[in-house]
Amino acid sequence: MxxxxxxxxxxxxxxxxxxxxxxxxxxxxxxxxxxxxxxxxxxxxxxxxxxxxxxxxxxxxxxxxxxxxxxxxxxxxxxxxxxxxxTWRRNRDEILRTFEARGSLRPSMGSYYRRIIPTVYTTGPFGLLGPLKRGLARIVSLFRPTPNLGTRGxxxxxxxxxxxxxxxxxxxxxxxxxxxxxxxxxxxxxxxxxxxxxxxxxxxxxxxxxxxxxxxxxxxxxxxxxxxxxxxxx
Ligand SMILES: Cc1cc2nc3c(=O)[nH]c(=O)nc-3n(C[C@H](O)[C@H](O)[C@H](O)COP(=O)(O)O)c2cc1C
Structure with missing residues (x-):
């Protein structure tokens, strides 16, 4: 103890x-x-x-x-x-499976894990999508608060x-x-x-x-x- x-x-x-x-x-x-x-x-x-x-x-x-x-x-x-x-995909699936099994998966949570998380964690072949996502987020951030949509770094x-x-x-x-x-x-x-x-x-x-x-x-x-x-x- x-x-x-x-x-x-x-x-x-x-x-x-x-x-x-x-x-x-x-x-x-x-x-x-x-x-x-x-x-x-x-x-x-x-x-x-x-x-x-x-x-x-x-x-x-x-x-x-x-x-x-x-x-x-x-x-x-x-x-x-x-x-x-x-490991994000495996762990994301585990979260979704667990909430579904408990019957407590809210739609907002489902769409967060199914849509937003892959957008953040996917960086494309050789990570090339990363700088594009980051550049896009930086531009949008000039107009409204925007999260950083991740490069590999x-x-x-x-x-x-x-x-x-x-x-x-x-x-x-x-x-x-x-x-x-x-x-x-x-x-x-x-x-x-x-x-x-x-x-x-x-x-x-x-x-x-x-x-x-x-x-x-x-x-x-x-x-x-x-x-x-x-x-x-x-
Ligand atoms: C991320 C990190 C890496 C560290 N790496 C080493 C290390 O390689 N060797 C070591 O002797 N101490 C290492 N330390 C210990 C720090 O030197 C120590 O935390 C710091 O001097 C403050 O002392 P305290 O933890 O006793 O408060 C590390 C601490 C952190 C947080």
């Missing part, structure tokens, strides 16, 4: 760079994953995938892909968090945004149970893609090293930017 309040979890979550070797109990990991999978996502399309690296061989290769950083080497658990650009931003929210939820959920993490962006993205055998349109958003902090495992004191740099009212 969670040991910390939300405020305590936020306050005491720190990036940990040296972990104790003790394993992370499976139930702790499962609960943190359950909570992470409830993170908000763009159009509820949940473009993420948590890959728990169990195989020793893959783990050794993953450590190298993460530049042999100490948090990665010392953590008992390493997770690759993947952002998928091409825009879609990458979209799926990484949602996936990063799942990462944040996961790390806070772990903290609430007294466990620690280190998000890892310092890795070779091409080798990571090859190691995990990722399909087209999928990229590692970040690795997350998980475990319990060793003494001295938090290397630096927390530094916060001045509040008026990071929050403003208009």
């Amino acid at each position: 969670p040991e910390l309040t939300f405020q305590e979890a936020v306050e005491t979550r720190r990036t940990v760079r040296t972990f104790l070797p003790d394993p992370v109990p499976q139930d702790v990991l499962e609960r943190a994953l359950d909570e992470a999978l409830r993170a908000p996502s763009s159009s509820n399309l949940q473009p993420w995938e948590f890959v728990i690296i169990r195989s020793e061989t893959v783990r050794r290769a993953a450590n190298a892909v993460c530049l042999d950083q100490l948090p990665v080497r010392s953590a008992p658990v390493l997770i690759a968090l993947v952002a998928h650009r091409e 825009d879609l990458r931003v979209m799926v990484h945004k949602s996936t990063a929210l799942a990462a944040a939820t996961f790390m806070l959920a772990l903290r609430a149970e007294g466990y620690d993490s280190c998000p890892i962006e310092g890795f070779d993205p091409w080798r990571a893609q090859a190691l995990l055998g990722l399909p087209r349109g999928a990229e590692v958003c970040m690795f997350i090293a998980v475990g319990q902090r060793a003494e001295g495992g938090v290397w630096w004191e927390r530094v916060l930017m001045p509040r008026d740099w990071t929050v403003r009212e208009l």
Whole structure:
């Protein structure tokens, strides 16, 4: 069961760079994953995938892909968090099927997922439709508020945004149970893609090293930017 309040979890979550070797109990990991999978996502399309690296061989290769950083080497658990650009159709169908089965599919929702989502997520052969859609949206935006109708680059931003929210939820959920993490962006993205055998349109958003902090495992004191740099009212 969670040991910390939300405020305590936020306050005491720190990036940990040296972990104790003790394993992370499976139930702790499962609960943190359950909570992470409830993170908000763009159009509820949940473009993420948590890959728990169990195989020793893959783990050794993953450590190298993460530049042999100490948090990665010392953590008992390493997770690759993947952002998928091409799972939208499958996930959209699952949403529609679920609502239909529950008898609660509203027409507005049906047309949103059947018409608007494909318009946003389809970028055509070689992504060529993307710049056209974006250009068109930019022109219409001169006359009325218009959403960005995505290039491949825009879609990458979209799926990484949602996936990063799942990462944040996961790390806070772990903290609430007294466990620690280190998000890892310092890795070779091409080798990571090859190691995990990722399909087209999928990229590692970040690795997350998980475990319990060793003494001295938090290397630096927390530094916060001045509040008026990071929050403003208009
Ligand atoms: C997207 C992202 C990528 C990061 N990549 C690394 C990394 O590759 N190696 C590392 O040691 N820390 C990494 N960090 C941890 C940050 O350095 C850390 O969050 C920051 O210094 C603030 O410290 P705190 O998390 O303890 O508050 C990353 C953090 C984020 C959010």
